[in-house]
Amino acid sequence: xxxTQETSASKxxxxxxxxxxxxxxxxxxxxxxxIVAVLLKGSIFLSVSNIMNILMNNSIIxxxxxxMTLVIITAGIDLAVGSQMAATGLIAMTILNATQSxxxxxxxxxxxxxxxxxxxxxxxxxxxxxxxxxxxGTMQIYRSVSExxxxxxxxxxxxxxxxxxxxxxxxxxxxxxxxxxxxWFALCILISVIARRTAFGRHVYAIGSNERASFxxxxxxxxxxxxxxxxxxxxxxxxxxxxxxxxxxxxxxSSGSGYEMDAIAAVxxxxxxxxGGRGTILGTVFGTLTLGIINNLMNLLGVPSFLxxxxxxxxxxxxxxxxxxxxxEES
Amino acid sequence: xxxxxxxxxxxxxxxANVVLKKVDFTLATGSIHALLGENGTGKTTLxxxxxxxxxxxHGDIEINGAPATPASQQQIAFIHQELSLVNDLAxxxxxxxxxxxxxxxxxxxREMIATAQSFVDQIGIALDVTTMVGDLNPSYKQITEIVRxxxxxxxxxIMDEPTTSLTDVEIKDVFKMMRTLQDQGVSLIFISHxxxxxxxxxxxxxxxxxxxxxxxxxxxxxxxxxxxxxQMVGKELANSEIYQPRPLGKPVLxxxxxxxxxxxxxxxxxxxxxxxxxxxxxxxDGRSELFSAVVGATVFDxxxxxxxxxxxxxxxxxxxxxxxxxxxxxxxxxNGIVPDLNIEENMALPILGRLSRGGLIQRGQLTATxxxxxxxxxxxxxxxxxxxxxxxxGNQQKVLLAKALCTNPKVVILDNPTQGVDVGAKAxxxxxxxxxxxxxxxxxxxxxxxxxIQQLCDRVYIMAHGEIRAELPHDAINExxxxxxxxxxxxD
Numbered sequence: 095x096x097x098t099q100e101t102s103a104s105k106x107x108x109x110x111x112x113x114x115x116x117x118x119x120x121x122x123x124x125x126x127x128x129i130v131a132v133l134l135k136g137s138i139f140l141s142v143s144n145i146m147n148i149l150m151n152n153s154i155i156x157x158x159x160x161x162m163t164l165v166i167i168t169a170g171i172d173l174a175v176g177s178q179m180a181a182t183g184l185i186a187m188t189i190l191n192a193t194q195s196x197x198x199x200x201x202x203x204x205x206x207x208x209x210x211x212x213x214x215x216x217x218x219x220x221x222x223x224x225x226x227x228x229x230x231g232t233m234q235i236y237r238s239v240s241e242x243x244x245x246x247x248x249x250x251x252x253x254x255x256x257x258x259x260x261x262x263x264x265x266x267x268x269x270x271x272x273x274x275x276x277x278w279f280a281l282c283i284l285i286s287v288i289a290r291r292t293a294f295g296r297h298v299y300a301i302g303s304n305e306r307a308s309f310x311x312x313x314x315x316x317x318x319x320x321x322x323x324x325x326x327x328x329x330x331x332x333x334x335x336x337x338x339x340x341x342x343x344x345x346x347x348s349s350g351s352g353y354e355m356d357a358i359a360a361v362x363x364x365x366x367x368x369x370g371g372r373g374t375i376l377g378t379v380f381g382t383l384t385l386g387i388i389n390n391l392m393n394l395l396g397v398p399s400f401l402x403x404x405x406x407x408x409x410x411x412x413x414x415x416x417x418x419x420x421x422x423e424e425s
Numbered sequence: 426x427x428x429x430x431x432x433x434x435x436x437x438x439x440x441a442n443v444v445l446k447k448v449d450f451t452l453a454t455g456s457i458h459a460l461l462g463e464n465g466t467g468k469t470t471l472x473x474x475x476x477x478x479x480x481x482x483h484g485d486i487e488i489n490g491a492p493a494t495p496a497s498q499q500q501i502a503f504i505h506q507e508l509s510l511v512n513d514l515a516x517x518x519x520x521x522x523x524x525x526x527x528x529x530x531x532x533x534x535r536e537m538i539a540t541a542q543s544f545v546d547q548i549g550i551a552l553d554v555t556t557m558v559g560d561l562n563p564s565y566k567q568i569t570e571i572v573r574x575x576x577x578x579x580x581x582x583i584m585d586e587p588t589t590s591l592t593d594v595e596i597k598d599v600f601k602m603m604r605t606l607q608d609q610g611v612s613l614i615f616i617s618h619x620x621x622x623x624x625x626x627x628x629x630x631x632x633x634x635x636x637x638x639x640x641x642x643x644x645x646x647x648x649x650x651x652x653x654x655x656q657m658v659g660k661e662l663a664n665s666e667i668y669q670p671r672p673l674g675k676p677v678l679x680x681x682x683x684x685x686x687x688x689x690x691x692x693x694x695x696x697x698x699x700x701x702x703x704x705x706x707x708x709x710d711g712r713s714e715l716f717s718a719v720v721g722a723t724v725f726d727x728x729x730x731x732x733x734x735x736x737x738x739x740x741x742x743x744x745x746x747x748x749x750x751x752x753x754x755x756x757x758x759x760n761g762i763v764p765d766l767n768i769e770e771n772m773a774l775p776i777l778g779r780l781s782r783g784g785l786i787q788r789g790q791l792t793a794t795x796x797x798x799x800x801x802x803x804x805x806x807x808x809x810x811x812x813x814x815x816x817x818x819g820n821q822q823k824v825l826l827a828k829a830l831c832t833n834p835k836v837v838i839l840d841n842p843t844q845g846v847d848v849g850a851k852a853x854x855x856x857x858x859x860x861x862x863x864x865x866x867x868x869x870x871x872x873x874x875x876x877x878i879q880q881l882c883d884r885v886y887i888m889a890h891g892e893i894r895a896e897l898p899h900d901a902i903n904e905x906x907x908x909x910x911x912x913x914x915x916x917d
Binding site: 287291292293296297299300302303304306307308309310311312313314316317371372 | 760775
């Protein structure tokens with residue numbers, strides 16, 4: 095018995111070193127790309143305005159990716175976040191223009207996000223429909239209804255509160271740091287604490303790791319799943335406020351289009367397992383930044399915009415292959 | 426008669442846990458040989474060594490008179506209780522799975538059907554090979570699996586408890602096929618707990634106990650079930666050291682007429698305060714299904730569950746905490762372990778909410794709680810923050826036992842609680858349970874280990890085919906009666 099325990103203990107230590115590399119592979123990927131970017135476009139890339147630009151541009155995807163991380167840790171997926179963002183953003187703008195109350199606009203958007211998320215989570219948990227199917231459906235419903243209601247067009251912030259509303263995202267702290275970045279980082283810390291330090295957060299990991307065992311351990315699996323999607327919905331709503339404020343408008347057809355893919359990519363590059371049970375908020379932050387640098391660098395290098403998607407795709411697959419090979423060695 | 430399999434002086438240990446000690450096993454060509462023994466006596470390990478799944482530590486294996494080679498071991502088919510058939514494919518597709526007949530990359534469907542059908546006809550089975558496997562009854566699934574082994578040229582077929590999920594009529598079908606094979610010179614090893622079936626179908630037997638062969642020989646008309654079960658059990662286990670009579674309280678958990686179609690029927694059962702109640706039977710007796718319905722993991726069709734003599738509605742597992750019930754399911758890997766959480770979180774999973782203040786888990790309190798159980802039931806851990814997979818199976822089981830206890834329950838339902846736990850640790854767990862029972866906590870222990878029942882239980886219910894067939898008080902608990910009732914017999 096002592097013998098087997100010793101070997102399993104040393105094996106475990108060995109594993110955790112590999113596990114460490116796997117857990118932080120997002121940081122390595124980020125560092126490699128960062129160095130490449132510095133080598134190729136040193137001075138421009140490293141300029142304060144460019145760095146702030148990257149952080150600003152990616153804070154919205156970054157916030158959506160936080161909720162997506164928890165969803166994917168439960169072994170789920172949410173394809174609807176992009177169109178959900180358009181829908182909540184349009185609701186916020188409509189309320190804003192009608193009441194001129196920023197507070198009411200935010201409350202309405204958050205409430206709508208909560209309801210949208212809860213509907214998704216309810217369908218998945220209560221009726222056992224696969225998350226991919228449910229959100230494939232809701233994705234189209236939210237987009238289609240929004241387009242119908244706004245006739246494919248958008249809505250502009252108007253009235254006396256418009257400038258205060260656009261200031262939410264367009265103000266810079268100390269004249270340098272864009273506010274969306276502050277919102278993003280604050281939410282990162284909040285979600286990270288929820289994931290690591292609360293019973294709810296640990297239940298999220300437990301369900302993704304072994305749903306049956308979690309259920310038999312008296313965890314209310316249905317409720318946790320519902321809450322995860324609801325939380326994701328709220329984060330999407332907050333992202334929609336920032337997006338709407340940044341642009342001063344929201345469009346039913348184009349806003350948030352494709353954001354679900356960027357968010358999922360950020361989470362997966364960040365080392366979260368699509369099979370559930372594993373992943374960190376820190377990883378997702380670096381996954382988001384990695385995507386951001388790729389976009390920025392291709393901009394700086396003047397890569398034709400039609401080719402950007404191809405190069406992004408190659409880098410995402412490459413990053414995942416490296417991670418996969420590390421975690422395969424681990425198991 | 427020649428011997429198709431000869432195993433001599435086989436030894437096998439997993440770590441320090443010796444599973445097989447100098448085991449001799451001989452299988453005559455064309456015989457149906459019963460391999461008997463209680464759970465955990467090494468039968469399956471021995472068969473896994475024979476088929477080459479495990480490597481032996483010592484000993485020789487001869488197949489058809491020549492030392493075993495991977496190629497000759499391939500001719501031994503092991504048919505497990507969980508069949509490996511694809512329900513959504515036809516019988517012939519299952520028969521050819523992985524060995525399909527092809528020409529230019531296209532399947533030769535007609536030829537496969539014809540060949541498979543003539544093969545099946547030849548053995549004298551009425552089976553249309555184009556039937557979907559999902560539409561077959563359980564006995565024909567079993568038969569399909571056997572046919573597949575035969576088509577791959579198996580000379581020896583090992584059947585692990587093939588009849589547990591079959592009805593009497595279906596068992597007859599399987600037996601008929603076994604006799605046909607015997608006539609064709611195929612040798613069969615029949616692992617079963619149903620001694621009446623052994624006497625009916627087998628011509629030779631081997632009985633194992635605790636990793637050694639205690640007896641083997643011919644099945645003669647004089648041989649009785651009692652003789653076989655006596656040899657399986659060996660000497661009566663001393664049960665005085667752990668068991669202590671205690672005053673019992675009022676009924677805390679009562680089941681009235683609990684019924685679920687095909688799983689359990691009309692179960693009446695009562696557990697008193699501080700009582701340790703055993704529920705036993707053979708595999709497939711319905712005890713696990715019964716209690717999985719009681720704790721809300723599945724639903725039942727009719728009947729009532731009462732806690733403290735009041736009817737309760739348990740809709741989901743999350744409800745049982747409220748009624749002071751804790752549940753440790755069987756099958757640690759599927760139902761118990763959360764591989765991505767560490768030891769500490771695995772143990773405290775049901776009470777993470779209770780250990781939180783202002784939404785945050787209080788780390789200090791968590792560690793203190795976990796350490797208390799680590800000490801109390803002597804779990805061998807280096808660091809409670811290690812991954813759960815770093816522990817041995819027995820220690821993982823102890824973590825899960827602690828998980829059930831940490832909710833401070835009044836009634837603890839343990840399904841196969843000493844699964845994969847070695848003898849010393851078992852005794853520790855038994856002492857723990859007895860001590861907790863003295864403080865008024867009640868236990869329901871679902872087990873097929875008679876020793877466990879004798880050492881712990883105030884009362885035992887014996888189940889067969891989803892029904893409670895008998896109830897024995899502590900002093901009357903004995904293996905022969907339990908075996909008799911569990912295999913469908915009547916107590917006099």
